[in-house]
Amino acid sequence: MLKQFEATLINALIYGQPNTLQNPLSAPEPARRISPYFVKRTEEFILAHAHEPLSIEQLAEHAGVSVRTLFSGFREFRNTSPMAFLRHVRMERVHLELRNPGTDSVTDIAMKWGVAHLGRFSQEYRKHYGELPSATLRFRR
16 A cells, blocks of 8 residues: 555656656747748838738738748738738728828728728727727717
8 A cells, every 4th residue: 555655656746747748738838939031021011001002912022922921921920811910000000090180081091091891891990999980080089
């Protein structure tokens, strides 16, 4: 009985200690890895040209990689797609303009930033900011 207790205690001590043989999925996530040049270059391009009509092909060409490589890089290092990043940037820019004084309507501001579908944009805006774009515009006046 004492031998069995001793073996159980030793097993508990051994398996209770962290070691390099543990499941790598349970290990803490390493620090964020450095992104490849084409991801950063695409982000910078989007930030500078968000008001222009941009396609995934244009973004890939500017980055100097294939569309597939661009998607893979964004998915791996940003957990999003290049076009989702573009939509996010545009939404932020629209939000900033709606909050700043001016005479433009929601439609004018959204169109200026390349929003193609106003209904879908309003839904996404509400989900992100908790109010419709028109409410943001009304509040600033």
